[in-house]
Amino acid sequence: MATWTWFHRLASPPHVYAFARRWTPWFGGFAALAMCAALFGGLVLAPADYQQKDAFRMVYVHAPTAWLSLMIYTTMAVAAAVGLIWRMKVAHAAAAACAPVGAWFTVAALGTGMLWGKPMWGAYWVWDPRLTAELVLLFLYFGYMGLRAGIEDPVKADKASAVLAVVGVINVPIIKFSVEWWNSLHQVATVMQMGKPKMDFDMLWPLLLMFLAFASYFITVLLIRLRAELLRRERNASWIREVLA
Amino acid sequence: MSEFFDMGGYGKYLWPAFALGFGIVVLNVVLALNSLSSAKQDARRRMEMSQ
Amino acid sequence: MKTLVTRSTALAAARLVAVRDLRLAFHKPSQVIQPLMFFMIVATLFPLTLTPEMSRLRDAAPGVLWIGALLSSLLALEFLFRDDAVDGTLEQFALSGQSLTWMLFAKTCTHWMLTGLPLALSAPIAAAALGVSAGAMGGVVASLALGSFAMSLVGAIGAGLTLGARRGGVLLSLLTLPLAVPILIFGARATQLAISGGDIAPPMYLLGAIAVLGLTLAPLAAAAAVRIGLE
Numbered sequence: 415m416a417t418w419t420w421f422h423r424l425a426s427p428p429h430v431y432a433f434a435r436r437w438t439p440w441f442g443g444f445a446a447l448a449m450c451a452a453l454f455g456g457l458v459l460a461p462a463d464y465q466q467k468d469a470f471r472m473v474y475v476h477a478p479t480a481w482l483s484l485m486i487y488t489t490m491a492v493a494a495a496v497g498l499i500w501r502m503k504v505a506h507a508a509a510a511a512c513a514p515v516g517a518w519f520t521v522a523a524l525g526t527g528m529l530w531g532k533p534m535w536g537a538y539w540v541w542d543p544r545l546t547a548e549l550v551l552l553f554l555y556f557g558y559m560g561l562r563a564g565i566e567d568p569v570k571a572d573k574a575s576a577v578l579a580v581v582g583v584i585n586v587p588i589i590k591f592s593v594e595w596w597n598s599l600h601q602v603a604t605v606m607q608m609g610k611p612k613m614d615f616d617m618l619w620p621l622l623l624m625f626l627a628f629a630s631y632f633i634t635v636l637l638i639r640l641r642a643e644l645l646r647r648e649r650n651a652s653w654i655r656e657v658l659a
Numbered sequence: 660m661s662e663f664f665d666m667g668g669y670g671k672y673l674w675p676a677f678a679l680g681f682g683i684v685v686l687n688v689v690l691a692l693n694s695l696s697s698a699k700q701d702a703r704r705r706m707e708m709s710q
Numbered sequence: 711m712k713t714l715v716t717r718s719t720a721l722a723a724a725r726l727v728a729v730r731d732l733r734l735a736f737h738k739p740s741q742v743i744q745p746l747m748f749f750m751i752v753a754t755l756f757p758l759t760l761t762p763e764m765s766r767l768r769d770a771a772p773g774v775l776w777i778g779a780l781l782s783s784l785l786a787l788e789f790l791f792r793d794d795a796v797d798g799t800l801e802q803f804a805l806s807g808q809s810l811t812w813m814l815f816a817k818t819c820t821h822w823m824l825t826g827l828p829l830a831l832s833a834p835i836a837a838a839a840l841g842v843s844a845g846a847m848g849g850v851v852a853s854l855a856l857g858s859f860a861m862s863l864v865g866a867i868g869a870g871l872t873l874g875a876r877r878g879g880v881l882l883s884l885l886t887l888p889l890a891v892p893i894l895i896f897g898a899r900a901t902q903l904a905i906s907g908g909d910i911a912p913p914m915y916l917l918g919a920i921a922v923l924g925l926t927l928a929p930l931a932a933a934a935a936v937r938i939g940l941e
Contacts, residue, residue, distance in 0.1 A: 442688075449684075458663075468667035475680035515687055522683040529676040533669055546891070553888040560884050564875035573938040574871045578885060581867060581931050585888070631684065638691040642698040654702050 428653035434637035442634040448627030455620030472530040478628040480523035486516035491583040494576035506572035511639035517555035543592035544600040554582040723808035724816035731820040745786040752778040753836035764841035771840040772902040786825040787865040815929035826858025849904025857897030863924035870935030
């Protein structure tokens with residue numbers, strides 16, 4: 415059946431490698447162009463905000479990086495779960511590829527957030543639920559990478575870190591919904607609310623484009639790292655011979 | 660032009676924020692490509708040794 | 711192949727494991743006393759380094775008690791599975807055909823009875839040294855007891871994951887910390903309210919909810935982790 419061959423291809427390292435190699439330039443090219451367009455739209459075209467004036471423009475770097483930190487962890491946890499349930503090596507390789515990127519973007523989210531918080535709230539850091547949970551996310555990424563590094567047997571390392579990734583995924587909804595559940599200094603979502611978005615269209619389109627750009631960018635980086643992981647894991651498999659020629 | 664850099668007085672926060680964010684964007688591309696090339700090198704070395 | 715495991719045999723196996731752990735602990739009292747002593751020492755170090763002023767110490771007391779409890783339980787988590795993993799007992803548990811989840815839950819409970827519970831019960835001594843009034847002791851003990859129970863549950867996951875790892879101790883702390891943060895936040899809040907004479911019910915309910923969540927999910931995750939480590 416067509417779906418079964420598709421699933422089989424997904425589990426086969428040489429197929430995934432070829433797929434990754436072919437699509438990387440497309441996702442990468444789109445990401446680069448979209449980022450430039452979104453930057454221009456956000457920094458130049460969009461009008462200044464009524465309350466935050468020009469400071470609001472930091473949303474164009476802070477929101478995508480924060481969203482990416484969550485999206486990458488979720489991807490990592492899903493890949494880990496798939497690897498555990500269906501015992502797919504490729505899934506474990508994908509999870510491993512996600513981790514360092516996710517950690518970097520958590521740092522980016524925290525850093526850009528601090529730079530936005532200082533002029534807006536007067537403090538670089540507050541111990542409010544969303545910021546605290548985002549910091550916990552960084553610790554989870556470090557724990558994941560540390561666990562992988564600490565276990566010698568690669569199969570065990572895959573499985574143990576997969577369990578950790580799945581257990582830790584509970585932090586993602588906490589980060590997402592903490593601003594609604596508790597009194598938080600961090601502002602509630604202005605874009606993705608039920609019904610019409612609250613943002614002016616001129617401010618909104620660069621943000622949406624930036625999200626799209628970052629998503630495409632993540633896929634690019636993931637595909638590159640996944641290729642590297644597959645090469646390292648497959649040791650002396652014959653398909654590697656052809657790929658390197 | 661200078662008011663573009665000033666960003667209504669918020670420039671000294673805004674530009675470092677963009678530098679940080681997009682610096683990490685670029686960094687991760689570089690790190691990923693490095694990882695791939697070193698994996699390829701290792702694989703080549705392994706193939707030579709096994710032949 | 712899964713054998714038919716009725717709930718009664720799972721509980722019976724769990725009870726056997728619990729009794730065994732308690733008996734063994736009698737022969738190795740150091741494993742119980744050391745974490746407790748560590749907690750006491752940490753609690754006394756803070757007044758020495760911070761300030762001898764009682765009112766300021768009382769403000770810092772929730773943080774001091776909870777950090778002491780956290781560090782002490784990280785120390786104690788080392789020996790949750792280690793001895794049994796080393797001598798092969800854990801493998802026997804996994805192969806026995808009985809529910810590993812229930813057996814690990816039993817081990818976690820006895821572990822708490824030997825570490826977290828004594829810590830909570832002796833916390834009044836440390837708390838008194840930090841200027842906490844006698845009337846607040848009930849709330850202090852209750853919050854630390856419930857919080858340390860949740861800590862043991864969550865820590866069991868990390869302990870299971872780090873069974874096969876080098877330098878497992880450091881890694882265990884790194885893994886347990888993110889999962890322990892909510893326990894720390896609500897537990898410290900409950901203790902703080904107890905000390906200042908407020909109503910501890912809201913944070914205690916949240917702490918209880920975390921404990922219940924941990925109760926249902928943590929032994930499962932720990933069993934999965936142990937199975938992976940034993941392969």
